[in-house]
Amino acid sequence: MTKLPHRSSEFQDIKHNHKICVAKALSRAKEVCHKNSVRFTDQRRRVLEIIWHSHKPILAYDILRKLRQEKDNAEPPTVYRALDFLLNNHLIHRIESLNAYIGCDYSGEQHISQFLICVACKQITEMEDEEVALLITQKALDNGLQAKHQTVEVMGLCPNCR
Amino acid sequence: MTKLPHRSSEFQDIKHNHKICVAKALSRAKEVCHKNSVRFTDQRRRVLEIIWHSHKPILAYDILRKLRQEKDNAEPPTVYRALDFLLNNHLIHRIESLNAYIGCDYSGEQHISQFLICVACKQITEMEDEEVALLITQKALDNGLQAKHQTVEVMGLCPNCR
DNA sequence: TAGCTATCTGTTATATTATAACATTCCATA
DNA sequence: TATGGAATGTTATAATATAACAGATAGCTA
Ligand SMILES: [Zn+2]
Ligand SMILES: [Zn+2]
Ligand SMILES: [Zn+2]
Ligand SMILES: [Zn+2]
Numbered sequence: 001m002t003k004l005p006h007r008s009s010e011f012q013d014i015k016h017n018h019k020i021c022v023a024k025a026l027s028r029a030k031e032v033c034h035k036n037s038v039r040f041t042d043q044r045r046r047v048l049e050i051i052w053h054s055h056k057p058i059l060a061y062d063i064l065r066k067l068r069q070e071k072d073n074a075e076p077p078t079v080y081r082a083l084d085f086l087l088n089n090h091l092i093h094r095i096e097s098l099n100a101y102i103g104c105d106y107s108g109e110q111h112i113s114q115f116l117i118c119v120a121c122k123q124i125t126e127m128e129d130e131e132v133a134l135l136i137t138q139k140a141l142d143n144g145l146q147a148k149h150q151t152v153e154v155m156g157l158c159p160n161c162r
Numbered sequence: 163m164t165k166l167p168h169r170s171s172e173f174q175d176i177k178h179n180h181k182i183c184v185a186k187a188l189s190r191a192k193e194v195c196h197k198n199s200v201r202f203t204d205q206r207r208r209v210l211e212i213i214w215h216s217h218k219p220i221l222a223y224d225i226l227r228k229l230r231q232e233k234d235n236a237e238p239p240t241v242y243r244a245l246d247f248l249l250n251n252h253l254i255h256r257i258e259s260l261n262a263y264i265g266c267d268y269s270g271e272q273h274i275s276q277f278l279i280c281v282a283c284k285q286i287t288e289m290e291d292e293e294v295a296l297l298i299t300q301k302a303l304d305n306g307l308q309a310k311h312q313t314v315e316v317m318g319l320c321p322n323c324r
Numbered sequence: 325t326a327g328c329t330a331t332c333t334g335t336t337a338t339a340t341t342a343t344a345a346c347a348t349t350c351c352a353t354a
Numbered sequence: 355t356a357t358g359g360a361a362t363g364t365t366a367t368a369a370t371a372t373a374a375c376a377g378a379t380a381g382c383t384a
Contacts, residue, residue, distance in 0.1 A: 010306045039380085041332070060370070075335065080371065096258040097313050099341095099370065114298070116307040129301050132294075136276070139291050140316045144172045145278040147318040151259050154302045156309040201351090203361070222341065237364065242342065261341065261370095 011118070011125050011158040012055050022052045025103055029091050032108035036089060047082035048103070051092055056122040057100030095124070097153045102126075114152035120161035173280070173287050173320040174217050184214045187265055191253050194270035198251060209244035210265070213254055218284040219262030257286070259315045264288075276314035282323035 033040035050066045060079050067074040086092040091107045105126045112133040116125040140147040195202035212228050213220055222241050229236040248254040253269045267288045274295040278287040302309040
């Protein structure tokens with residue numbers, strides 16, 4: 001899985017053209033859904049767009065608040081169903097330590113990932129480091145666990161915030 | 163920080179004497195609190211004991227249910243205050259991907275850790291692997307993040323469950 | 325094209341996890 | 355034994371997530 005080409009693996013330059021960033025993510029999502037024979041409905045598209053609106057993790061109820069600005073009958077299941085769909089199709093990730101959601105940079109297939117989170121500005125970078133993943137898998141096995149999935153979330157300070 | 167001597171770094175032998183396991187954790191906690199000049203009150207002790215009751219993570223409201231069996235006026239703040247205290251004094255950990263709590267094997271000081279969780283039996287082993295921690299810190303830095311804390315939680319199958 | 329079926333959405337209610345706020349009790353120590 | 359900070363009791367509510375069922379929609383097939 002190659003990374004979306006418009007993003008570097010580092011924290012986002014504040015000046016990068018994020019509209020293009022979002023547009024590419026949405027267009028990628030559309031392709032993925034077509035390949036998977038699943039429907040990329042308006043609600044799903046809209047929720048993905050809201051999530052991609054920044055490179056920060058967003059809470060489910062903040063997505064709900066945004067939806068309600070344009071659709072006054074939005075309720076929690078609307079959001080959680082879209083989130084389930086997007087998670088199942090590997091278009092977003094859930095950040096466990098924040099109960100928050102973020103767009104996937106390597107979207108469309110299951111893949112290893114590690115998240116780097118700036119505690120000051122909340123910006124997130126997604127790593128896809130095989131060396132880290134393999135070392136964890138190996139050490140887990142040394143300790144008896146046959147690993148199926150790993151959550152790696154690193155909190156710290158990004159270059160702009162130090 | 164050395165690990166509690168009665169535990170191996172592997173998944174628990176079903177036959178290990180878990181009463182001794184719990185007793186040692188409680189006695190260690192008492193020492194830690196004395197060293198830190200904080201009070202190891204009955205409630206805090208009782209919550210820690212409930213958490214240590216097994217090597218599985220426990221939910222806050224399951225702790226509350228157990229407390230209520232012996233104290234009918236227990237309420238959520240009772241549990242969460244004890245959890246905060248135990249977390250602050252490094253006597254337990256929170257497992258982010260499960261919203262659950264587990265006793266710390268290397269208790270009493272802040273330290274690196276990685277959790278290995280069997281999805282079948284829910285038993286957890288705590289690793290304290292410096293190689294993993296350092297690699298993650300290094301890779302994070304390569305990507306611009308100065309790491310302060312890392313969450314590493316691995317889901318898989320333990321030897322008894324494969 | 326009409327009808328069928330699975331999927332998606334709307335809606336209401338509720339479960340689960342966690343904290344705020346303030347009153348009361350406890351306890352170390354002066 | 356007075357007193358002030360810490361701990362606990364109590365009530366209320368915030369924040370996150372799911373259950374259950376009714377109604378609408380889209381894509382397939384007769
Ligand atoms: Zn962007
Ligand atoms: Zn930052
Ligand atoms: Zn034990
Ligand atoms: Zn197991």
